[in-house]
Amino acid sequence: MQSVHTMSAYDEELKYLSKRIAAMGGHAERMVEQAVAALVNADPGLAQKVIRDDAVLDEGQREIDDKAIIIIAKRQPMATDLREIVGAIRISADLERVGDLGKNVAKRVVAVTDGRQPTSLFRGLEALANLALTQLKEVLDVYASRSVEKIGFVRDRDDQIDAMYTSLFRELLTYMMEDPRNITPCTHLLFCAKNIERIGDHATNIAETIYYIVTGEQLPAERPKGDKTDKIGLSETLPVK
Amino acid sequence: MQSVHTMSAYDEELKYLSKRIAAMGGHAERMVEQAVAALVNADPGLAQKVIRDDAVLDEGQREIDDKAIIIIAKRQPMATDLREIVGAIRISADLERVGDLGKNVAKRVVAVTDGRQPTSLFRGLEALANLALTQLKEVLDVYASRSVEKIGFVRDRDDQIDAMYTSLFRELLTYMMEDPRNITPCTHLLFCAKNIERIGDHATNIAETIYYIVTGEQLPAERPKGDKTDKIGLSETLPVK
Numbered sequence: 492m493q494s495v496h497t498m499s500a501y502d503e504e505l506k507y508l509s510k511r512i513a514a515m516g517g518h519a520e521r522m523v524e525q526a527v528a529a530l531v532n533a534d535p536g537l538a539q540k541v542i543r544d545d546a547v548l549d550e551g552q553r554e555i556d557d558k559a560i561i562i563i564a565k566r567q568p569m570a571t572d573l574r575e576i577v578g579a580i581r582i583s584a585d586l587e588r589v590g591d592l593g594k595n596v597a598k599r600v601v602a603v604t605d606g607r608q609p610t611s612l613f614r615g616l617e618a619l620a621n622l623a624l625t626q627l628k629e630v631l632d633v634y635a636s637r638s639v640e641k642i643g644f645v646r647d648r649d650d651q652i653d654a655m656y657t658s659l660f661r662e663l664l665t666y667m668m669e670d671p672r673n674i675t676p677c678t679h680l681l682f683c684a685k686n687i688e689r690i691g692d693h694a695t696n697i698a699e700t701i702y703y704i705v706t707g708e709q710l711p712a713e714r715p716k717g718d719k720t721d722k723i724g725l726s727e728t729l730p731v732k
Numbered sequence: 733m734q735s736v737h738t739m740s741a742y743d744e745e746l747k748y749l750s751k752r753i754a755a756m757g758g759h760a761e762r763m764v765e766q767a768v769a770a771l772v773n774a775d776p777g778l779a780q781k782v783i784r785d786d787a788v789l790d791e792g793q794r795e796i797d798d799k800a801i802i803i804i805a806k807r808q809p810m811a812t813d814l815r816e817i818v819g820a821i822r823i824s825a826d827l828e829r830v831g832d833l834g835k836n837v838a839k840r841v842v843a844v845t846d847g848r849q850p851t852s853l854f855r856g857l858e859a860l861a862n863l864a865l866t867q868l869k870e871v872l873d874v875y876a877s878r879s880v881e882k883i884g885f886v887r888d889r890d891d892q893i894d895a896m897y898t899s900l901f902r903e904l905l906t907y908m909m910e911d912p913r914n915i916t917p918c919t920h921l922l923f924c925a926k927n928i929e930r931i932g933d934h935a936t937n938i939a940e941t942i943y944y945i946v947t948g949e950q951l952p953a954e955r956p957k958g959d960k961t962d963k964i965g966l967s968e969t970l971p972v973k
Binding site: 560563564565567568584598599601602603605664667668671674675676678681682685721722723724 | 797801804805806808809810814818825836839840842843846905908909912915916917919920922923926962963964965
């Protein structure tokens, strides 16, 4: 009886980690959604809420770290269980960073919406954020179901995000060249876009961690992550005329 | 004898982690130094070297993670030893990110130096990088000596870095407004400056982790980290005339 009781308490501990991760994931999604909404609607009150909400993810990561270390030391888990716990540590770190990136978007709301920007400036950012949020949701669904056979979509989505970010980067540079009054708000929007592109990278990291948890292996054929805008030089973006 | 032998093997394991962290720290410093040098001297070959060098830090972090988890499961360490191991996991994650940020600077070298920029554009970035590198070196020295009584300097340095970053941000916006040809290179320089400012944040994280390793407590009176440029709005940066 004693050993059954112990096993079940152990299972509870592992389940608790999964539940906390799922809750952090939902919280991170909402933060990003609301940060972009605050930007598009020039809503500094909502932005302030997002900034405050970030503490929940910091606390979540700290708690998962502490719990995970205690479980490892107490249970000496092997194979799948150990991967499950190490995976929880990694995923919570990625989600905490997603929250930071959402918060950083929220912090720029006042600076971007200082002066009345045409809404077309925000449309590209909104589309990019929707794509990144869809990816994050899909990845969190895979975490909940552990159905890694569906994980192929993640890299395609990441390619889409990179392509959309690159085109948004060019677009914002063009606005800046057209009118010096666009330079400051567009600079902040560039940082916002970069933040959202990086949320896609974290979603991809999470997908890789889930694959590792379930299979014990690395996702095959890893490819370099990240945007390609660092190649955009002066000669490419100067208006041709 | 057996127990003495076991203790000593355990000590060796802990010492190994410390040595690997110190090596990663030195490597990260060099990457950042060389990335900035590649930028200032328009040296794409050196930039390529920095980009390649990043794999060493990725590998270092993976190795420290794996080793740390094995030690925790095998030794069930308590108190100081457990903090030492958890601290190694955290510090290696920060150093891996410093490497990523250095690599990102290196990746922008070609785009920034496309067209001949006046060297004054780089001077501010170089000064910022020197400050961040000094901070990183000091923090790694504290890690080597565990003399946390010296750790007060870290936040002062971080304040200096934030202030210098904010003034560089304004300066780069001004260049962009003066001449549209400056927009693309200065945008990349803004991202480079942001990367370097974040290296300062990681150095501060590392200092906080060292304090936690040595004392078991959080550094008192934590203050929000990060830059203040997100407050710089249109009305503040438009040239007054």
